[in-house]
Amino acid sequence: MKPLEAIPTLERPLYLLGFFSEERPYWGLSELARASGWPKATCLRSLRALEQHGLLVRDHDRYRLGTRLLHLGTLVKAAYPARQVALPLMQALRDATSQSVQWVVRDGLEGVYLEVVEARSRVRLYIAPGRRAPLYAGASTRLLLAFAPPTVREGVFQGERKRYTPATPVGLGPLQALLFETRKTGFAASFGELEPHSAELAAPVRGPEGEVVAALSLAGAEAHYRDPKTLSGYLHALSQSAREISQKLGFVGPWQADLEGFLRSLLAFEP
Numbered sequence: 001m002k003p004l005e006a007i008p009t010l011e012r013p014l015y016l017l018g019f020f021s022e023e024r025p026y027w028g029l030s031e032l033a034r035a036s037g038w039p040k041a042t043c044l045r046s047l048r049a050l051e052q053h054g055l056l057v058r059d060h061d062r063y064r065l066g067t068r069l070l071h072l073g074t075l076v077k078a079a080y081p082a083r084q085v086a087l088p089l090m091q092a093l094r095d096a097t098s099q100s101v102q103w104v105v106r107d108g109l110e111g112v113y114l115e116v117v118e119a120r121s122r123v124r125l126y127i128a129p130g131r132r133a134p135l136y137a138g139a140s141t142r143l144l145l146a147f148a149p150p151t152v153r154e155g156v157f158q159g160e161r162k163r164y165t166p167a168t169p170v171g172l173g174p175l176q177a178l179l180f181e182t183r184k185t186g187f188a189a190s191f192g193e194l195e196p197h198s199a200e201l202a203a204p205v206r207g208p209e210g211e212v213v214a215a216l217s218l219a220g221a222e223a224h225y226r227d228p229k230t231l232s233g234y235l236h237a238l239s240q241s242a243r244e245i246s247q248k249l250g251f252v253g254p255w256q257a258d259l260e261g262f263l264r265s266l267l268a269f270e271p
Contacts, residue, residue: 012038013046017055022131026062083115086205086216086245090117093241097218097234102127104140104202104215106148109155111141111215119220127219136161136175137168139190139202140215146182147204147212153179167192185262187235188215191222199225201234203242203257208250216242228267235259 007015019027019035029047033040047063050056054068083103090101094117103115113131135145135156145156161170167190169175182188188202202217218238225231236259243255 012042013049013055016043016046017050020056020063020065022128026059026064028062032063083214085248086214087115087117089241089245089248090115090216093117093216093218093237094119096237099218099220099224099234100127102140102200102215102217102219104144104217105213106135106141106144106152107132109135109152109159111135111138111144113140114214133194134162136170137164137190137193139188139200140217142169142178142190143182143188143202143204143215143217144212146179146188164194165192165196169193181262181265184258185265186257187239187259187262189225189262189266191225197222201225201238203238204246205242205249206246206251206253208252210251210253213249216245228263231266232263235263 016032016036019032027035029040029043032038032047033043036043047056051058051063051066054066056063057066086103090103094101098119100119101117102113104111105114106112110132111134113127113129113133116127116129133141135141135148135152145153157172157175161175162168163170169178178188186204190198190200192198198219199222200217200219202215204212205214205216207213216238218234225234239255239257239259243257246255
C-alpha cells in the first residue's frame with residue numbers, strides 16, 4: 001500500500017490496475033478503497049479513467065480487466081522476436097513429451113509466462129499466459145534468477161519471500177543452494193512450489209553473447225516427474241530444444257549443461 005500523496009495524479013489509475021490479479025480478478029469500489037487506503041472518490045475517478053480507455057469493465061457493482069488488455073498483450077508478445085523463433089520448437093517439444101511448454105522472461109523481480117503451449121492430454125497443468133511469479137519460486141523463474149545480475153539476486157535476497165506452499169524455498173540458505181546448483185548444471189526443477197502436486201523443469205535459452213534471454217520449461221503433474229526414466233527423457237528433450245532455439249538466436253558457444261549431474265541431484269531428493 002502506497003500513501004495517496006506519494007503517487008502522482010496521472011499514475012493513480014495504473015496503480016489501482018495493479019490490484020487485479022489471477023487470484024483476485026474482480027474488485028468493488030469499496031474493496032479497492034480499503035485495499036489502497038484511498039478515499040472512495042479518488043478511487044472512483046481512477047476507475048472511470050481506466051473504464052473509459054477499455055482497461056477495465058464494470059460488471060454490476062464490481063470491476064474486471066477489459067478486453068483492451070488482450071490487444072496490448074498481443075503487442076507485447078510481438079515485441080519479443082525470440083518468442084517467434086522459439087514457438088515452432090516449443091510446439092514440437094510439447095508433442096514429444098505430452099507436457100505443457102513455457103517461455104518465461106524476467107521483468108524486474110518477477111518472471112512472466114509470456115507464451116504457454118498447453119499439453120494435449122486430459123490431465124495437464126494449466127498456466128495462463130501472462131502469469132507472473134516471484135523469481136525465487138518455480139523452476140523457470142528461479143533459473144532466470146540464477147543467471148540474473150547480482151543486483152537482482154540481492155533484491156530477492158533482501159526482500160520479503162511469500163510461502164505459496166510448504167515446498168516454496170523461502171529460506172535464504174536453501175534458495176542460495178538451489179541457485180548454485182542451477183548455475184553449475186544449467187537446469188532448474190521445482191516440485192509443488194507454486195501449486196501443490198505440480199512440477200516444472202527449466203533450461204536457459206541463450207542469445208548471441210551467451211546471455212540468458214529466457215527460460216524454456218516443461219510443466220505437468222508432479223507424479224509424471226518422479227519416474228527416473230521419464231525424468232531423464234524430459235531433461236534430454238528440454239535441453240536439446242533449448243540448445244536449438246539458442247542456436248537459432250545466434251548462440252555459437254559450447255552448450256554448458258551437466259544433465260547427468262543434475263539428474264543425479266534430483267534422484268537423490270526424497271519427496
